[in-house]
Amino acid sequence: MTESSGAQSDVATLSFEQARDELVRVVAELEQGAPTLEHSLALWERGEALAARCEEWLLGAKRRLDAARASADGVRPADGSGVE
Template sequence: MTSVTDVSELSYEEARDQLITVVNQLEQGTATLEESLSLWERGEALAARCEEWLIGAKERLEAARTVPTNAPSGDE
């Protein structure tokens, strides 16, 4: 498993895929308590990274849909 410190470098898709893997491992119930805690912490970090990407995407979409009222029309 990769370290928690590299989560900030992941794309949305990478973080999502790793989160799915972490959830699957936790659902299997075969990990020790220490491993489970580590997986949980990793999952929390991955979920936060996904949320960062989604918030950023939402902001970009809102900015793209918002047309400033004082924008030049291009006729000038």
């Protein structure tokens, strides 16, 4: 599915807020019922890609917070990415 992979690649450029807002719209459209099975599947795939993008942002934010906390405490983060 070339169209789907192209649509998913543009998800990688979205900010957290953009991905979250679009995911809300996709879920609402799925809940209302798409006109065709093909459209429902496309929405589902888009929603999965958007959810994954949101998760990437949240995990990245958690890593940054963990690093900042460890730095403030003078402790090296568990992943070894900090500087002593």
